[in-house]
Amino acid sequence: MSNNLQKKQDFDQIIGGAAQNYGVEPSLIRAVIQAESAGNPQAVSPAGAQGLMQLMPATAAELGVSNAFDPDQNIMAGTRYLRQLLDRYRGDVRLTLAAYNWGMGNLENRPGALPQETKTFIARVQNYYQRYKESSPTT
Numbered sequence: 001m002s003n004n005l006q007k008k009q010d011f012d013q014i015i016g017g018a019a020q021n022y023g024v025e026p027s028l029i030r031a032v033i034q035a036e037s038a039g040n041p042q043a044v045s046p047a048g049a050q051g052l053m054q055l056m057p058a059t060a061a062e063l064g065v066s067n068a069f070d071p072d073q074n075i076m077a078g079t080r081y082l083r084q085l086l087d088r089y090r091g092d093v094r095l096t097l098a099a100y101n102w103g104m105g106n107l108e109n110r111p112g113a114l115p116q117e118t119k120t121f122i123a124r125v126q127n128y129y130q131r132y133k134e135s136s137p138t139t
Contacts, residue, residue: 011039011052014072018079024086027136028093029053029079031128032100035121041071053078093129097122 011033019026036054037043049056051074060068063077082096088104089095098114099107101121107114 011071011075014075015079018076021076022079022083024079024082025129025133027132028082028125028129029075030132031125032078032082032097033075034128035124041074042069050074051078053081055081093126094122097125 015026015029015033018024019029033039033052036049037052039052041052043052043054044050045054047056050060050068052071053074055063055065055068055074055078057068059081060074060077063080065073065077068074068077082100085096085099085104086093089099095107098118102115102118
């Protein structure tokens with residue numbers, strides 16, 4: 001049990017560092033992690049996304065990740081990617097999450113064709129995001 005608590009604490013430290021480095025709210029990072037992997041650093045999606053923030057191998061490689069299952073690399077890279085998307089979509093969290101889940105190319109080439117999976121993802125992350133913001137005095 002204490003090992004799980006230690007792991008969660010380690011994630012909190014990594015999330016805090018990533019939030020500070022990239023100017024992304026810790027609550028948003030936590031929400032993406034919860035929606036993507038439920039906090040499982042070994043998670044692999046049917047599409048092949050890996051780790052806590054479910055980075056696709058090509059995206060992970062572009063972000064300089066050598067081991068997507070390493071929580072530090074995964075959270076730092078995932079947060080950097082969130083920052084890039086937030087900048088690209090002028091701080092619009094909904095568009096950022098759509099691009100994070102569905103891909104920038106899909107979102108920009110077919111904005112009216114958002115799949116149900118992505119709509120569900122956006123709603124889940126926004127729900128977690130709101131809950132984490134309300135429960136954390138530091139975010």
